[in-house]
Amino acid sequence: MHLPTHLSADQIQSLLPPAMAQRFSARNADDDGAGLARRSFLKLATASGFALGAFPLVAGAQQGVAPAAAGLKADRQPAAFVKIARDGVVTVTINRLEFGQGTHTGLAMVLAEELDADWSRVKAVHGNADPAYNDPAFGMQITGGSTAVKHSYTQYRELGARTRAMLVAAAAKQWNVPASSLATERGVVIGPGGKKLGYGELAEAAMQQPVPMEVTLKDPARFKLIGQPTTRLDSQAKSSGQQDFGMDVRLPGMLTAVLTHPPVFGSKVAALDDAAARAVPGVKAVMRVPLHDGGEGVAVVATGYWAAKQGRDALKVQWNDAGREKVDSAQQLASYRALAAKTGNLKHDADISALATAPNKISAEFVFPYLAHAPMEPLNCTVQIQGSGASAQATVWTGTQMPGLDAAAAARTLGIKPEQVTMNVQMAGGGFGRRGLLTSDFVTEACTIAKATQAAGLSAAVRTVWSREDDMRGGYYRPMHVHRAEIGFDAQGKVLAWDHVIVGQSIMAGTFFAPMMVKNGVDETMVEGMGKPYDVPMRLSAHHPQLNVPVLWWRSVGSTHTGYVMETLIDEIARATKQDPVAYRMKLMDSKAVRHRAALQLAVDKSGYGKKTLPAGRAWGVAVHESFDSVVAYVVEASVDNGTPKLHQVTAGVHCNLAVNPKSVEAQIQGGALMGLSMCLPGAAITLKDGVVEQSNFGDFAVPRITDMPAIAVHIVPSADAPTGVGEPGLPPLAPAFANAIARLTGKPLRELPFKMA
The missing domain is CATH 3.30.365.10 (Aldehyde oxidase/xanthine dehydrogenase, molybdopterin binding domain)
Structure with missing residues (x-):
């Protein structure tokens, strides 16, 4: 996947659709406060204790106004990226989709290196559509172009160093000693006489410390994690079959949809006989739905994938491909050869x-x-709509390379504002660019089906699943x-x-x-x-x-x-x-x-x-x-x-x-x-x-x-x-x-x- 790496913030903003541009502008506006406020860290109470930092999931954060220390943008503050529980477990939020490339481990290693965390107690999770998780170079959310570690290396080092500095400051205050006299190692602050405080013990007090604007990063000669061959954080779950992917989303009462795409791209339904499909046990609805490219498809919604697939197989669809070019590979090659001359x-x-x-x-x-991209996990997207009309709230679960763009597309499709969409990024089983599409095709189609399902009187989350054949022929x-x-x-x-x-x-x-x-x-x-x-x-x-x-x-x-x-x-x-x-x-x-x-x-x-x-x-x-x-x-x-x-x-x-x-x-x-x-x-x-x-x-x-x-x-x-x-x-x-x-x-x-x- 390739995106321009040389765009300025103004250039990117000029290229974005108006709604995204407004959010992007708010996200990139410098806070003109003179100092670093203590509100820079949010207190998050959990069953296991207090966490250092919180994930900005509120509607305001979705609009680009996540709590921020004055003078320091949200993507430079630990609040959205680091959570330390009472038991010392460090959870690092990663601003990229993990779909096999090892980003969750690589960026967690970078942050943990500067944090001096105990690697055996480090976990990684996906971020969401909050602008804090924008690529710091692109200024928008994107996993692609082999840029994850390249663009976020310094960012995650600084996040780890800032978090470490706040933990040290909290320990220094508790022991009433200069912070410069303290050291850190494997999740512990070490003080005079060998006294020790674990990061989990300090997390609540560290939240009260201001976020330092400037931090000194480690001399690479002192690296203990970076540069070392390290087993991936997700290797055990994936090798044992325990890892959940987007395809594995299960919600109470959830329905499953499959979509019949036209065989010629952009075609529409001329005639539909769905009687046999509706008679399949488990089928709840059959609907004609518009597609992102101006074409039309037929969705079958059922209690499970097999019922939905059987229902789709029973459909009798006649397609209107008038006005649509019918590409023939042999003819295409001949025309390309003529152009190449x-x-x-x-x-x-x-x-x-x-x-x-x-x-x-x-x-x-x-x-x-x-x-074809042919990832091992075909495309899928689950959408849950609560409420109706302009006041509805939507939650989306999918493996996406562009969560911000897809959240905006979901909002546009559902007729609501972007802040009314919650994007839950899922582990993905490959993609190779197919999950980073500027048209957000599989997300908008899933939202269209969920909206039509609600209109049909069915109140349930809808998981739209592509078969291997759908994925191969779906464009x-x-x-x-x-x-x-x-x-x-x-x-x-x-x-x-x-x-x-x-x-x-x-x-x-x-x-x-x-x-x-x-x-x-x-x-x-x-x-x-x-x-x-x-x-x-x-x-x-x-x-x-x-x-x-x-x-x-x-x-x-x-x-x-x-x-x-x-x-x-x-x-x-x-x-x-x-x-x-x-x-x-x-x-x-x-x-x-x-x-x-x-x-x-x-x-x-x-x-x-x-x-x-x-x-x-x-x-x-x-x-x-x-x-x-x-x-x-x-x-x-x-x-x-x-x-x-x-x-x-x-x-x-x-x-x-x-x-x-x-x-x-x-x-x-x-x-x-x-x-x-x-x-x-x-x-x-x-x-x-x-x-x-x-x-x-x-x-x-x-x-x-x-x-x-x-x-x-x-x-x-x-x-x-x-x-x-x-x-x-x-x-x-x-x-x-x-x-x-x-x-x-x-x-x-x-x-x-x-x-x-x-």
């Missing part, structure tokens, strides 16, 4: 006149299909792309001219980010990664055709295709000029590519590349790519068995600056590599015929099985610089490294994903 809107306009006289040339076309795919490259180079591999055209739908067009992310008619997310880090004169242009297929960011966004194109073409030039692919890359990289060189060299050194002898029939493959400010290099071993490519060994060199939790880095690189491998497998494509998606489940949309998984060794370049992200950068270089190994075995470049060997 023409220069599009320019991103870079280097002089390519040398192309005509270059002694060596490569002319290449690359084809990339639509891809929002990684766009299909065609690349055309014309490259001229000399005998030494010096690139003399590079003319490059990309064709694909824009994912930013029509969104409120378009003014900042679509420049000169080029969607920045589609061309990211092109050219870099190599010193090559490139004319780069793009075409953005509009089609009736909803598209969205997919893990690592544009780098899913640009990384493949760049790294396979660079390898092809190396082969054509009979140069070692590693040495050639090192020579061609520009002077700023220090991190690229370090990551690539680490992968080379650890893999044994160039030193060990590979088994017969195997070849090395190499690729390196930067995305979301982190660099990943892969050196792989692959073979071809009876015409089928096989990946055996992957060695990764990762430069993500400081690795907060090396275990999470390793897991994310492994997961990214596996998802990168998925792009290579036969059947890894979404195709359309007469406007209808042809795939429906894992039987016809390939994902890697355990037998496809290679051995993966992950090595991290040591660094003390502020961390960058790892959720997405592990994906892009895997497919080109694999393809480069196959090309060395067969002598033929692979210019289409998934791989086609014939």
Whole structure:
């Protein structure tokens, strides 16, 4: 997922819808008080004792007026983030969705490090739609772009340090000694003569202390948690089947809904026979409902999922798709190829006149299909409406990457104010961008169904559940792309001219980010990664055709295709000029590519590349790519068995600056590599015929099985610089490294994903 990282608060506010802009403005208004008020911490009485801080769940907090110390914004105060119970258990609220990337553990580690907490007594929970949980760089709530630790690293360090300072101040007051004479360790304040007070004992008194504006952060040399391989906080619950996800929400009297979407995107119901559906035991209502894209669907509401599904299966629906484009993948490819032959809107306009006289040339076309996100947990959202009309209150349970945006969308759909919506963010079983949608499609659909259910006289919470087939055919795919490259180079591999055209739908067009992310008619997310880090004169242009297929960011966004194109073409030039692919890359990289060189060299050194002898029939493959400010290099071993490519060994060199939790880095690189491998497998494509998606489940949309998984060794370049992200950068270089190994075995470049060997 990719969002602009360079927007100012004013720029973001100008792009938001009016209601969100007003809340954003209130959230970012500086408190002009001169001092730090004692009201900076709220007292929260619980069964286990007092807690340091409280979560701002009141309506006022939802409007952006959460209690705040003067001069310090809500996202910088511990009140919304730290709760310390009488028994010393520390609960850290995380401002990002946890959906497998390890954010809850990573940010809890960062805060606990500065707090000097006892890690064995630290827990993590989700935040809600309160503006205190905005991304401090974006100024809005978002989990995406591998930004969680990157953007909140300093924020959570300061939150921990402020909390620690208040606990120390409370102990100093109780012992009547200078705060500077005290120390902290593992959840305890240590005083003169070895006296000790646990954080739980001090929490109530600490709440009375002012929040310090300025804090001194630890010298990284003193870190005890950060940088240590640490088991994730959610690993036991997930590995034992005890973890609840959004799909697991259960409320008294709750009903379950399934929705029939039109087979052609944006179509409406022409005729409906629902008699058989209504006769299914457990079915309570069948309703035609409007969809977010102007189309129409049919919802079946029942006492449980199976009854709802049986009811939906019994529906007889005729669809009106008049006026809706019926995309056909074969025709689409032909039209894309025609566009790729023409220069599009320019991103870079280097002089390519040398192309005509270059002694060596490569002319290449690359084809990339639509891809489904296919998370293990399909989409779902539970909505409970209490009261009616403009005074109603709504509670939403869902795994969302944008809780603030989705809460605003829920309010708009239900006809109430945002402060009348309570958003409960749930653990999610994957998403890869699909749960961070600017149209809030699955949330607005769930709210529409809940509202219609209430209007039908049914007073109950409604859980809307997507099946795997719904999820696969329900829209929002990684766009299909065609690349055309014309490259001229000399005998030494010096690139003399590079003319490059990309064709694909824009994912930013029509969104409120378009003014900042679509420049000169080029969607920045589609061309990211092109050219870099190599010193090559490139004319780069793009075409953005509009089609009736909803598209969205997919893990690592544009780098899913640009990384493949760049790294396979660079390898092809190396082969054509009979140069070692590693040495050639090192020579061609520009002077700023220090991190690229370090990551690539680490992968080379650890893999044994160039030193060990590979088994017969195997070849090395190499690729390196930067995305979301982190660099990943892969050196792989692959073979071809009876015409089928096989990946055996992957060695990764990762430069993500400081690795907060090396275990999470390793897991994310492994997961990214596996998802990168998925792009290579036969059947890894979404195709359309007469406007209808042809795939429906894992039987016809390939994902890697355990037998496809290679051995993966992950090595991290040591660094003390502020961390960058790892959720997405592990994906892009895997497919080109694999393809480069196959090309060395067969002598033929692979210019289409998934791989086609014939």
